[in-house]
Structure formats: C-alpha cells, structure tokens
Amino acid sequence: MTRSEEFQELRPLLFAIAYRILGSVSDAEDAVQESWLRYETSDAVPASPKAYLSAVVTRISIDVLRSARVRREAYVGRWFPEPLVSDPYEDPARAAELADSVSMAALLLLERLSPLERAVFVLREVFAFDFADVASAVGRSEDAVRQLAVRARRHMDEGRPRFEADRRERDELAARFFDAIRDGDVEALRELLAADVQLTADAGGKAPMWGRGIFGGANVARVLESTMPIFGQIGGTLEPRTINGQPGAILRDGEGRVLNTWSLDILDGRIQSIRAVLNPDKLGHLGPVADAWAVFQQGKDVRRPPV
Incomplete structure (x- = not known):
C-alpha cells in the first residue's frame, strides 16, 4: 500500500481526532492536510502508520488549540463548536462513545481541559489508544499521561448530567x-x-440573536411560537438532522441556504437546551450560507402592519 493509500484510509480517523481536540471543522481539516504534508515528505517508515499519523495530527491540533484559546478569549458572545452533520469515522464497537464525545455538550466540557488533557482524553477515552501510543503522541511519559487522563476524566465526569436520555x-x-x-x-x-x-x-457578532439567550420554558415557547410561523411565511425551512451526534436541525432561508443549526440536549423526557450556531463563519462547510441580517429584515417586514 502506498503512503497516499494509507493516508486516505486513515483520514476519517485523523479528522475525528482533530475535530474533538479543536471543535472546529475547518481547523480539523487543516490539521489533517498538514499531517499529510509532513507524512509525504518524511523519511520515516513507521511500523504503524495509524499510530504515527495519529500522533502527528494530535501534536498539530494541540498547537492550533493553544493559539485558538487566545482568540476565543476575545470572541464576541458565546462560543460554540462548529456544527458537524456527519462524523466520517465509524467504529461499531465504540459507536456510543463516538456519538457522545462529539456532542455540543461534550465539546463544551472539553473546553475546560488544558490542551494536553484534552488530547489525552480524546485519544484514550474516545478512541481507546493504549497509554504508550498516547504518551508518544503528546510527548509525555506514560505515568504523566495516566495522571493527565485521570484529571481529564474527573473534570468531564463532574460536568456531565447525572441521567442521560435513552x-x-x-x-x-x-x-x-x-x-x-x-x-x-x-x-x-x-x-x-x-x-x-x-x-x-453563537453569532460571533455577525448575525442577529437574542441577547444572552432565552431562559425558561414559557419564554422559549413564546419565542418559538412567535418566530417560527413568520420564518415559514418568508420561505424558511427547518430540516431535522443529526447535529454533533444529537438530534438537531438545519434552518434554511427561502433560497435553501444555511441560516443556522440547532442542537438539542434532551434529558429526563424534556428538552433541556437548544444551542443555535448562527455565525456564518462556522456554517460554510454545510453549503451556501444565508444572509442572516436580510432574513431578519424579511421577518420584520412581515410583522409590520400594512400602512
């Protein structure tokens, strides 16, 4: 098998690792591409291309995450991960872990970890790499990696809901x-x-939104009751889809362009949260992106009583 063939076979895994470390589709794709460039030009002949390339993409992702953390400190409003419609990597034996680890809730919990803790958690807990390979990937001893894994798991467990929905x-x-x-x-x-x-x-200051958010069942219901019929009147559509491994939707304007995505958290038989990603910079990988301000103005025009 050629290097190119080995890489293409491993690409879905490499993207899956990078996305969980970075929370960004575009950054993950860049990290995977950089991994290929390094592999293509390397003289190394690894015994395990999987271990080698996983280590390369992990190191690149850690470096990118460190600089991304600085940018996120200046981010306007709430920061959510870029929505992922389908995870290219599949492993039937770990399907539940893979789906849970890519949810918006899990990715936001991962933001609490240091870049090293996050990488260790992803490699060990999500993809079941052995400690030796994780240690090689992050450049730490196995003992240090075990301690990082314990800390990361504790932080993640502290933030998870006590009861998860079937x-x-x-x-x-x-x-x-x-x-x-x-x-x-x-x-x-x-x-x-x-x-x-x-x-x-998450609008990133680039799309209209509802201040800091809408809180409470009555208030959220009121907003949905008042806005969704108008959204339909101007040709908007709501397309139920799996978003980050959880129930969600893609909302499109009258031309079929992506306006935003919704991701639902469901626990105890109720919807606990609806996270919308409106920042157009985070939607381009899903297709042509709508002008959210124009859609907002269309909705206002429909609301405005005739003169």
Missing part, C-alpha cells in the same frame, strides 16, 4: 418537538420543554 426516546422526543413547531401545536411544544430550558446562540 437514544430511542431522545430521537422520538425530538421528532415530536419538530412536529409541534411545524404544526403550530403550542401545548405540545410547552410540554416538551424543561422548565429551565435554555435557548442560546
């Missing part, structure tokens, strides 16, 4: 939620929202 129940509840929005069923909508549900958004 996947089938979660998907069924999400379907009912989107049906209620489509049908304008206000009572069904309110019943599906947790009392303390949060509707928050």
Whole structure:
C-alpha cells in the first residue's frame, strides 16, 4: 500500500481526532492536510502508520488549540463548536462513545481541559489508544499521561448530567418537538420543554440573536411560537438532522441556504437546551450560507402592519 493509500484510509480517523481536540471543522481539516504534508515528505517508515499519523495530527491540533484559546478569549458572545452533520469515522464497537464525545455538550466540557488533557482524553477515552501510543503522541511519559487522563476524566465526569436520555426516546422526543413547531401545536411544544430550558446562540457578532439567550420554558415557547410561523411565511425551512451526534436541525432561508443549526440536549423526557450556531463563519462547510441580517429584515417586514 502506498503512503497516499494509507493516508486516505486513515483520514476519517485523523479528522475525528482533530475535530474533538479543536471543535472546529475547518481547523480539523487543516490539521489533517498538514499531517499529510509532513507524512509525504518524511523519511520515516513507521511500523504503524495509524499510530504515527495519529500522533502527528494530535501534536498539530494541540498547537492550533493553544493559539485558538487566545482568540476565543476575545470572541464576541458565546462560543460554540462548529456544527458537524456527519462524523466520517465509524467504529461499531465504540459507536456510543463516538456519538457522545462529539456532542455540543461534550465539546463544551472539553473546553475546560488544558490542551494536553484534552488530547489525552480524546485519544484514550474516545478512541481507546493504549497509554504508550498516547504518551508518544503528546510527548509525555506514560505515568504523566495516566495522571493527565485521570484529571481529564474527573473534570468531564463532574460536568456531565447525572441521567442521560435513552437514544430511542431522545430521537422520538425530538421528532415530536419538530412536529409541534411545524404544526403550530403550542401545548405540545410547552410540554416538551424543561422548565429551565435554555435557548442560546453563537453569532460571533455577525448575525442577529437574542441577547444572552432565552431562559425558561414559557419564554422559549413564546419565542418559538412567535418566530417560527413568520420564518415559514418568508420561505424558511427547518430540516431535522443529526447535529454533533444529537438530534438537531438545519434552518434554511427561502433560497435553501444555511441560516443556522440547532442542537438539542434532551434529558429526563424534556428538552433541556437548544444551542443555535448562527455565525456564518462556522456554517460554510454545510453549503451556501444565508444572509442572516436580510432574513431578519424579511421577518420584520412581515410583522409590520400594512400602512
């Protein structure tokens, strides 16, 4: 097998590692491409291309994350990961771990970790690399890596919800939620929202949004009840999709362009949070991006009573 063939076979895994470390589709793709350039020009003949390339993409991702952390400190408003519609890497034996680790909630928890802790957690807990390979990837001793893994796991466990929804129940509840929005069923909508549900958004200062967010079941229901019918009137569509391994949706304008994405957190039979990504810089990998300000103005025009 040629180097190019080895790399193409491992590309889905390399992207999956990089995305979980970086929380950015574009940065992950760049890290994977840089890994190929280094592999292509290297004289090394690794015994395990998988271990070698995983180490390379991990080191690149750690360096990128360190500089990204500085930029995120100056980010306007809330920062959410770039939405991922489909994870290119599949492993039936670890399907649950892979889906959970790519959720918006998990990626936001990973933001609490240092870059080294995050890389160790991703390699060890998500992809089950042995400690020797993790140590080689991050340039630390096995003992140091074990300590990093313990710290990272503790931080992640502290932030996880105590009870997680059954996947089938979660998907069924999400379907009912989107049906209620489509049908304008206000009572069904309110019943599906947790009392303390949060509707928050990442606009990056580049799209209209609802201040710091909408909080509480009654308030979130009111916003959805008032905005979604108007969104439909101006040709907007809501397309249920899996976003970051969880129930979600892509919202499109009247021309079919991507306006934003929603990702739902569902626990205890209720929707606990709706995270929307509106920053156009984070949506380009999903297709042509809508002008959110123009859509907002269209909605205002529909609301405005005729003169």
